[in-house]
Amino acid sequence: MNAPLTTVIPVPAAVLLPIEGEAELFPVRRVYCVGRNYADHAIEMGHDPSREPPFFFQKNPDNLLVSSDFPYPPLSSDVHHEVELVVALRSGGADIPVEQALDCVYGYGVGIDFTRRDLQGEAKKLGRPWEIGKAFEHSAPVSALVPATRVGHPDKGGIWLMRNGEAAQRGDLYQMIWKVPEVIAELSKLFTLAPGDIIMTGTPAGVGPVARGDRISCAVDGVATLMLNVI
DSSP: OOOOOOOSSOOOOOOEEEBTTOSSEEEOOOEEEESSOBHHHHHHTTOOTTTOOOOEEEEOGGGEEOSSEEOOOTTOSOEEEOEEEEEEESOOBSSOOGGGGGGGEEEEEEEEOOEEHHHHHHHHHTTOOSHHHHSSTTOEEBOOBEEHHHHOOOOSSEEEEEETTEEEEEEEGGGBSSOHHHHHHHHHHHSOBOTTOEEEOOOOSOOEEOOTTOEEEEEETTTEEEEEEEO
């Protein structure tokens, strides 16, 4: 018999997301993010959306936050909210055809890509990666996932965020430059996708700063809602 495997340090805990109305949980493998995928947001960030192919970056699975409290991060005085449709994959592969991409989707949710904008801006000026601005602890609060068998594959519908009861971001999924099937297909050219992968699909215009004490609510209409406090 083979001896049981042992590790020199404790095995990191699995990252598990709740599923709306289910006792089972969704295990996370990787978290991919799409940059500037709404035209109005690309414009507000100083870019021309008509010229730019999709590009991607990653957050860490343990950056996902399932809590009503978002701790304001250190080393920043300019943290911005970016509400996004979240896609959870049940299967994957490489070079996935667009027409087969939705077959890979388990379900959907809503999330926030919190960004240390000042640190991201410094990295951009120096031509460095964005991780210090994007992949920090608790930087991606997410709702419970809702299976596609219940909500279908939404390609239109409101996506919005309110800060202290006032509208901050509002858009529609149909405004995405690269739609969900295209995002999956393009991403699979660069990485081999797999069950458990999460994709955050970009944010509409209206991104802005948060402060301790703020109350944030956001949603993808007909899919999921998320509420949290900045502490």
